[in-house]
Amino acid sequence: MSREIIAFCCEHSATPAANLAGRLGLHYSENLRLIPVPCAGRVDVVHILKAFEKGAAAVLVLGCEDGACHHIEGNTRARERVRYSRTLLEEIGIDGRRVGMFNLAPDTPHKFLDIVNETNETLKELGGGK
Amino acid sequence: MTEAKIGVFICDCGGAMKNIDFPTIKGELDAIADVASVNLSSDLCLEEGRAKMLSCIKDENIDRVVVAACAPQLKEHVFQQVLRSAALNSYLMSMADIREQCSWAHEGDVTTKACGLIKMAIGRARLLQPVEQKDLLVKQEVLLVGGGFSAMSSAIQLSRLGLHTTLLVGDSALGVRSRELEELLGLEVAPMTEAIDRDKNIEIVTSAELVGMEGTAGNFAVRIRKGGEEFVQSFGAIIFATGPRTEILPQDPGSKSSTRIVSQERLARWLRASSPQPRPRSVAFVFDSSDECSRLPTLVTLNNALAVKRSWGSEVYVFCKNVKVDSEGAEELYHQARERGVVFLKFEDSPGISIEDGLVRIEAKDVLLGQDATLTCDVVVAEEKVSPAAGTDDLRSLLNVRTDSRGFLQDDNVHLYPVASERKGIFFVGDCRGDLDAARIVADVSSAVMGAHELLARGRITVEAERVKVDPQKCRACLTCIRVCPHSAIQLVRIDSEREVAEISDLACDACGICAGICPAKAIAFQGYSDEQILAQIEVLKAS
Ligand SMILES: Cc1cc2nc3c(=O)[nH]c(=O)nc-3n(C[C@H](O)[C@H](O)[C@H](O)COP(=O)(O)OP(=O)(O)OC[C@H]3O[C@@H](n4cnc5c(N)ncnc54)[C@H](O)[C@@H]3O)c2cc1C
Numbered sequence: 225m226s227r228e229i230i231a232f233c234c235e236h237s238a239t240p241a242a243n244l245a246g247r248l249g250l251h252y253s254e255n256l257r258l259i260p261v262p263c264a265g266r267v268d269v270v271h272i273l274k275a276f277e278k279g280a281a282a283v284l285v286l287g288c289e290d291g292a293c294h295h296i297e298g299n300t301r302a303r304e305r306v307r308y309s310r311t312l313l314e315e316i317g318i319d320g321r322r323v324g325m326f327n328l329a330p331d332t333p334h335k336f337l338d339i340v341n342e343t344n345e346t347l348k349e350l351g352g353g354k
Numbered sequence: 355m356t357e358a359k360i361g362v363f364i365c366d367c368g369g370a371m372k373n374i375d376f377p378t379i380k381g382e383l384d385a386i387a388d389v390a391s392v393n394l395s396s397d398l399c400l401e402e403g404r405a406k407m408l409s410c411i412k413d414e415n416i417d418r419v420v421v422a423a424c425a426p427q428l429k430e431h432v433f434q435q436v437l438r439s440a441a442l443n444s445y446l447m448s449m450a451d452i453r454e455q456c457s458w459a460h461e462g463d464v465t466t467k468a469c470g471l472i473k474m475a476i477g478r479a480r481l482l483q484p485v486e487q488k489d490l491l492v493k494q495e496v497l498l499v500g501g502g503f504s505a506m507s508s509a510i511q512l513s514r515l516g517l518h519t520t521l522l523v524g525d526s527a528l529g530v531r532s533r534e535l536e537e538l539l540g541l542e543v544a545p546m547t548e549a550i551d552r553d554k555n556i557e558i559v560t561s562a563e564l565v566g567m568e569g570t571a572g573n574f575a576v577r578i579r580k581g582g583e584e585f586v587q588s589f590g591a592i593i594f595a596t597g598p599r600t601e602i603l604p605q606d607p608g609s610k611s612s613t614r615i616v617s618q619e620r621l622a623r624w625l626r627a628s629s630p631q632p633r634p635r636s637v638a639f640v641f642d643s644s645d646e647c648s649r650l651p652t653l654v655t656l657n658n659a660l661a662v663k664r665s666w667g668s669e670v671y672v673f674c675k676n677v678k679v680d681s682e683g684a685e686e687l688y689h690q691a692r693e694r695g696v697v698f699l700k701f702e703d704s705p706g707i708s709i710e711d712g713l714v715r716i717e718a719k720d721v722l723l724g725q726d727a728t729l730t731c732d733v734v735v736a737e738e739k740v741s742p743a744a745g746t747d748d749l750r751s752l753l754n755v756r757t758d759s760r761g762f763l764q765d766d767n768v769h770l771y772p773v774a775s776e777r778k779g780i781f782f783v784g785d786c787r788g789d790l791d792a793a794r795i796v797a798d799v800s801s802a803v804m805g806a807h808e809l810l811a812r813g814r815i816t817v818e819a820e821r822v823k824v825d826p827q828k829c830r831a832c833l834t835c836i837r838v839c840p841h842s843a844i845q846l847v848r849i850d851s852e853r854e855v856a857e858i859s860d861l862a863c864d865a866c867g868i869c870a871g872i873c874p875a876k877a878i879a880f881q882g883y884s885d886e887q888i889l890a891q892i893e894v895l896k897a898s
């Protein structure tokens with residue numbers, strides 16, 4: 225297993241939050257690989273499973289806050305898919321905690337950092353990560 | 355597919371990424387078979403950098419571009435312009451953010467990560483396809499639903515911009531309600547209705563209702579019912595201005611409909627026409643016990659209280675929890691009211707209101723004096739609740755839009771513009787969106803009119819063609835995408851006598867990709883974010 229965390233990031237919330245983190249010089253672990261998506265709702269179960277197949281240690285789907293999704297319900301759709309992927313992962317013996325869905329606003333770089341740090345904490349227990 | 359010729363352009367932002375070893379990256383990328391050229395720059399977004407990029411694309415016949423620099427949100431448009439100058443479709447570019455997401459986000463040397471990010475972008479770029487633009491015809495007709503201040507002002511403004519408008523009025527005439535509120539709103543309704551009557555750009559359909567709607571922005575087919583008959587007419591955009599509904603909050607149930615306990619609207623009517631005889635010697639206003647926003651009730655109360663002072667000279671008392679004077683002119687009205695002797699009493703718990711000997715008795719605990727205050731008045735103007743107009747729920751489901759937590763049209767989602775909805779070409783203005791005062795309505799009207807004008811002014815609109823597209827061969831018409839599309843951009847169309855398939859409107863689609871993520875037949879391709887293009891970025895993981 226590689227140490228990478230793949231983060232599918234909504235371009236209306238998580239991607240700008242990550243950019244703001246960079247601009248403010250808020251440092252986080254290098255193992256985060258951000259893949260921008262136009263909406264968290266774009267992320268498909270296949271994308272999540274493929275990331276594990278390619279050896280990701282964890283997969284995050286990051287979308288807008290509840291009730292404030294740019295595409296109204298993209299974030300709730302994403303949450304459903306993350307939940308479903310989790311059951312599939314558990315079936316093939318991968319700990320479901322390796323995939324997570326989080327909501328954040330574009331102007332909350334600290335929340336972005338918290339999510340990355342928390343995921344690394346979880347990975348300490350599960351193996352992989354930084 | 356013939357092999358791509360990829361050009362990689364890397365920028366160190368004038369030396370702002372010291373923890374990346376650029377020559378090493380160049381060496382590694384040069385070894386990739388379909389990478390034709392790797393260029394290092396310090397000022398890629400500036401004139402000189404762009405010129406070099408342009409000549410490289412031309413000289414080397416580059417057909418896929420990768421830019422590794424700052425966050426795409428900042429400069430993507432600049433680099434897209436370079437592609438266009440090189441006669442390359444701007445969709446044939448993929449960006450790697452090596453500044454915000456790499457150099458600036460981590461301590462120590464990040465050359466390996468930066469190289470990995472660029473390889474992800476190369477993987478994606480390899481698979482990119484052009485997206486062409488095309489013009490769609492739009493119907494230069496606007497439908498305005500409503501007949502109040504909001505609808506009338508919208509019609510007049512649209513006409514000034516040369517757009518033909520149909521006013522669909524539920525009532526038997528224009529401005530019925532506005533006429534009653536004329537003095538409160540500080541406007542004259544007659545000149546407005548007369549101007550509209552004369553205006554050749556405005557058609558009025560009264561006592562009518564909207565009963566059906568199909569199609570998308572630029573061409574909505576609207577079913578209208580009038581006098582038992584139905585007809586369908588086509589419109590490019592629709593503005594709803596259906597107003598609110600107000601009701602007196604339940605006070606003492608027995609006394610609710612009494613002539614002594616009245617609504618603001620009723621008081622306004624009295625003040626305009628047949629004042630009760632004898633004139634009330636004392637009038638009390640009560641508002642803001644329900645913890646809802648007291649902005650509009652404050653404004654209405656101040657206007658009406660001053661009018662009572664002017665017309666009847668009565669004693670005036672205002673019972674309220676909070677006077678909220680943040681609407682335009684409210685502060686000034688408050689001072690005028692105090693000068694004219696209006697007495698304000700602040701309460702916390704709702705006052706008790708009852709009828710006693712034909713008069714109204716109000717009991718409240720004044721929090722400033724810390725004492726119980728009891729007052730007997732001729733008339734009480736009771737607290738009112740502003741709620742969505744009757745029929746709002748039917749409209750919501752007919753239009754397939756969402757309402758906010760209080761049931762008003764136009765969801766309170768921070769991402770939506772104030773008057774725009776999740777459906778392109780459909781706007782909501784005025785008090786159908788909540789309790790707006792006249793100044794806010796004026797702002798609403800301008801934004802909606804501008805939105806409609808932008809969409810319709812040219813008679814056609816440029817869109818990206820088939821950026822998100824259903825493959826008719828793969829579609830099984832399961833309707834899943836139609837059900838989930840947040841922008842109502844997908845319809846079922848018949849392709850032959852046997853089959854119907856889903857089809858996406860390029861104009862209504864907002865490119866979220868939710869449909870592509872959910873389609874069980876994997877029939878929907880999203881250029882730039884297709885499954886292959888997303889997976890190609892993941893593919894790099896193992897390699898690096
Ligand atoms: C009692 C009261 C006092 C107010 N006082 C003030 C004040 O002092 N100062 C201030 O700035 N603002 C005030 N306002 C707020 C606001 O300025 C007014 O409510 C204003 O008239 C709102 O205009 P509108 O066009 O949005 O709604 P309305 O004037 O209510 O018009 C809505 C119209 O839509 C029609 N309609 C509804 N549903 C349909 C349908 N399905 N199909 C076709 N037609 C339909 C209705 O018949 C009506 O003609 C007050 C509001 C109220 C209720």
Ligand code: SF4
Nearest residue numbers: 829830832833835873
């Ligand atoms: S979800 Fe897919 S298969 Fe179903 S109707 Fe839409 S495009 Fe066709």
Ligand code: SF4
Nearest residue numbers: 839863864866867869
């Ligand atoms: S991409 Fe989004 S807006 Fe466009 S058709 Fe699909 S679900 Fe609707």
